[in-house]
Structures are given as structure tokens and as C-alpha cells.
Amino acid sequence: MTRPFPLTAALLALTLGCSYGEADKFRVIWNKTPESCATIGWCQVDGDPVGVRFIELDSQREGVGEIAERGLDHVTSHLDIDSYFVRLTGLKPDTLYQFQVLDSNHENDALTFRTAPAGAGEFSFVAGGDSRNHRDARQRANRTVALLQPLFVCFGGDMINRSSEGEWRDWLDDWQLTRSSDGHMVPIIAARGNHEGKHDIHAFFDTPNPDDYYAVQFGGDYLRVYTLNSNITRAGSQGQWLAQDLAANEGSHWKIAHYHHPFYPHQSGKREQHAQYNAWAPLFFKHGVELAVECDSHVVKRTWPLRPSTEPGSEMGFIRDDQNGTTFIGEGCWGAPLRANDDDKVWTRASGSFNQVNWIQVTPEKLTTRTVKVDSIDDVTGAIDPADPFKIPEGLEIWEPESGAAVTVLPLGDREIPIITARLKLIATEDQATGGTAVRMERAGGRVGEDYQIRYTLDGGEPVATSDLYTRPVPVGAAVRVRAALFRGAEIVTEPVEIEIGGE
Ligand SMILES: [Fe+2]
Secondary structure (H helix, E strand, O other), X not given: OEOOOOOXXXXXXXXXXXOXXXXXXXXXXXXXXXXXXXXXXXXXXXXXXXXXXXXXXXXXXXXXXXXXXXXXOEEEEEOOEEEEEEEEOOOOOOOEEEEEEEEOOOEEEEEEXXXXXXXXXXXEEEEEOOOOOXXXXXXXXXXXXHHHXXXXXXXXXXOOOOOOHHHHHHHHHHHHXXXXXXXXXXXXXXXXXXXXXXXXXXXXXXXXXOOOOXXXXXXXXXXXXXXXXXXXXXXXXXXXXXHHHHHHOOOOOEXXXXXXXXXXXXXXXXXXXXXXXXXXXXXXXXXXXXXXXXXXXXXXXXXXXXXXXXXXXXXXXXXXXXXXXXXXXXXXXXXXXXOOXXXXXXXXXXXXXXXXXXXXXXXXXXXXXXXXXXXXXXXXXXXXXXXXXOOOOOOOOEOOOOOOOOEEEOOOOOOOOOOEOOEEEXXXXXXXXXXXXXXEEEEEOOOOOOOOXXXXXXXXXXXXXXXXXXXXXXEEOOOEEEEEEEEEOOEEOOOOEEEEEOOO
């Protein structure tokens, strides 16, 4: 048994609130397989970076085996901030490691992190984003992470307001508040928002792809976390990668996505992201993504499980489907200016406007997501019980909307439900035979199978299963109101659309 290197420097620095030795702005980053890999990132106050030494700790926090050392793997210089990275590999799963950044002349803080379990583990993670502008709220949210001690954090972008050296230095310093009092660091999985520069996330978090979309695989085929980039083309190479990766990982028990822009924000001033919906929503449904974390609007929302649809009862291309749908949560309140939640949909489960992070507990049977109000975090008297880490600490303020404090998400198995995202277009055209007016009816903007039919009326009445079947442009002599809808057999599957046409 080996004594680990002392924690004194870390404890002293945290207690005194002073700078953290000669290296600072520490990050533990996950971007691949967190049961065996972790990237340590940091900046130097002075001195030259050398690498990292690390050792496994047992349950008594005693060192096990030999202390290992590893030199620098990667250096980035961005916005006048130099970041140094050591990519640790070959780690043991579900194991506490102590590490210390080595430089030319100082004894830096001894910190710890834990690797992910090898199989179907039980753990929690925190997800959220939008920490720009208000440092006090951001710091409270960071202290919430320190209190909850999740396995990792999914951060969905807009860390900073302007992509500048000063703002990033502040953010990286504030991130140290996610450390617990005994120097434990929570790994981050970082996504890009619209306030980051194109290279920020890649430079500061050593993401595996300069375009910042990638997947992190937990526990073999247990959980796959998709980090997507809503600030570049959603279809294109990103969409192709997502389709291929989801198809190649069908066996993953849980699939979770996080990214910056919501498909359809709960803030009326925010733009609807139709292209993102078209590129990603059918994939989420087809491959059973159970949970999606969205950001950007600075409001709070949670939806019922949703599948893409234009059926009656749908809104913005989604309909509630408790058995088969993706649950969406969000939308980013980690310190950004709060906005009004003034754009609920029929499928909104609850919405609000307050500073918060999402706390998600993962077991093989279910995901349980709660919204933690962070403004009162400094009044919390309790702490996470390591023996019962899902127990809510005494005094922690959990949002309790009418629909319930906790959202339970169940695994999505194989499904044979058609995706209906098609809309109908009615177009006035010329009748080839008479030169008069005719109406052409087309499917647009989506997909349907072969067994779908268009039925219509010419008197403004509701199309039903016995209405005329559309086969070719319909001549209209007098002025009429045409109404049409898509059917599968006797079942109407889209809202009717209409056009007034004809007559002179
Ligand atoms: Fe944003």
C-alpha cells in the first residue's frame, strides 16, 4: 500500500479561497470511454508544465499500487490562454483516482475524480447550460454540482457571454467551485452554444472533434451520451454521423442527447429550429433516444415523451406518446439572464423561469430527472449520503410543478410505429384538359409509407375516410374551399389543410 500524495495544498487553497497554486483552472474531461479514460486539463500561473501523476485510491483514500506519471499529450493556445492536457487511459472502472499536476517548480493541488462503472451502474449526473453574465448565479450552480457529487456534468454551451480571454478565465476559475471540500472534481462533457467562438470548446475541453459533436459510451452498452452541435449544419456530416452512430449502437440500453438550441423553445422570442427538427427528431425517435437536454432560452421546461408527428393533437411536429417518445428537458438557467416561459405547447409538462440545474439519476430500470433550484443552495444543510446517493439532501430545493417534482423516463425498446412528419400542400394549377383551374395536392417536408392516401372535400367539409381519394389534379369550375388530409386506411393522420380556389 502506498500513501497518496497529500491533499494539504488543495484543502488549504479551498479553505482560504486563494489561488490554487501555480497551476490552476483544472478540468477533468470525458470524451470517450469514461470507465477507462479521462483527460486532465489545466493552465499554468507560472512555471513550465510537465504532466500529471496519479494513483488509485481505496475506500479509505489510501493509495493502491504505484504512483504513475504521464507527460503532456496536447497543448492548446486560444484567446491568449494556454491549456495543457494529459489523456489518461487504461484506468480501472468505478475507481477513485488521485491526481496532481506536475510543473517545473511547484507542488500543485492533489485532486480526485472517479471513473465510470464498467456495466449497468447506478449513478447520477447533472445537465444544464447557459452560465454567461451572472457570476453569482453561475457560482451557486457550480456549488450545487459540488454538493450533489454527480458522476459527471453535461454542459450544453453558452458558458460565457463573449468569447474573450477574461470571460473564459473567470469561467474556468468558477468551475473550480464544482470541486468538493476534499478536492473531488466532477468530469465535464462539453457542448457548444452560440456565444462560444468556433474553436472555444475544442480548445478548452479537448473534444475529440473540432466540430464538437461526439459520443461518450458508458458501461459497455449501458448508456451512450450524444453531444451535438446546434451551431453548425444539423444535417450534413453531423446528421450522417448521428444516423450512423445511432444505428451502430442500437444495443445501448440508454441513449441521451444534449445540445444547445431547443427544437421548439419555450420562450416566444426564440427562433423555431425546423432544420434541426428535420435532421434529428426522426433519428431520436427511430433509435429510441430516451432523454434530450436542451438549453439556450433561459427558461425551465420539461415535456411529456414526444414522437415526431403531424397527426391531429400534435403541435410543432410532435405528439405526446408516453410509450415511445423522447422526453425533453431544459432550457438553460446556469446564470444567464432569465426570460419569460411564454411559449408552452400542448405537450409541455411544466415550465418556469428560475436558476436551476437538472439532476438525473440513472438506474437500469429508469431515469429520474429533477430540477434543482440553485439560488438557495447556500442554505442547504444536508449533504449527499455516499451510502444512499439518490437521497435528496436536507434543505435542497427541488422544483415541484403540478405535474410532479420527478420525471420518470423508461427505456425505449424496439418500436414499429410509423413516423409521420409529412404535411400536405394544396397548390392552384392549370387544368391541362380545359385550361381552367385545378388543385394539386402534394406531400411536403417529411416522410410517409406507401399505404397513405390523400382524401379531400370541395365544400369546405371535414375530410373523412369516405371522402374522395386524390389521384390527380382536381378541376374546380366555381370558387370552392378545398380541404384535404392524409389518411392511412380509415385513420386520419394529419390535420386537414385547406385552400380557397377557383371562380373568376
Ligand atoms: Fe444560446
